[in-house]
Amino acid sequence: MFLETTPDTSGYMIAGYVIAFATMGIYVLGMFLRTRNLKQDLETLESMQSDKKASRPKKGKPKTAGKK
């Protein structure tokens, strides 16, 4: 009579689940960092745009000295 035992393959199972969760975690973290960087870019671009508008000379009649 043979006594068959279930092999201990729990190490492989743990490795598999660690890699699966780590991959998903890294992907989510990557997406969060990309969003944060884009927000920073947007803030910089918006301030550059407002600076550009402020430094642009206003159109219209040039100021001349009035009659005294």
Place this chain on the structure above:
Amino acid sequence: MQTKPIALTILDAASVIVLGIAAYLALVFAPTELVMGDVQRVFYFHVGTAWVGLLGFLIAALSGVVYLITKDMKWDRFEVAAVEVSTMFFFITIVLGSIWARPAWNTWWTWDPRLTTAAVTELIYVAYFMLRQGIEDPEKRARFGAVYTLLGGISAPITFMVIRLFRTIHPVVIGNQSAAAQGGFDMTADMRTAFFFALFAFTVIFIDLMWHRLRLGAFQEKVEQLKLKVSI
């Protein structure tokens, strides 16, 4: 970036919950398979991630078709989101399969038809991002990407069907098993519960990540447009 919709916040919470339940069912609830032992438990996440991976590649192909017809850039964003999320999930599928194969087949990798088509599919979509990186013009990039995903999409049904059409050592869980298959098993009722819940859980997570990636794509486009405006 637009404020986060409440539905997306709910979906985020639902994704975390279903992932936790799927892990519990796979690691605790499902019985241990007697021949392979605990490593068989990776099967639930292996199939779950493969399902959303291949589904996403098909969605990307369909988005490509719709983009080519409508020329609307939102379909390009949809295509990129589907490919990116699916490539990540399909990477997990391949790694989990390889880990399972070591004790089951006594090798990490073999050039079996299923493993070969899966590796080719993954590489096709990694190359997709390299292709996009190399094209400056957004419209040209979207057009090339659409045609590429349309052709690449053929690899998804081939990968799914290959174990049902060819002699392979990869087991078939649903349908007829190949005579050469090694590592196959009959699912008990508890195993089926864990299996179908994993499919459901990864579908929810896939939708959630797709939504986030679509928002990120729209935000990227907004920043790009502003960059052009400022540089003029």
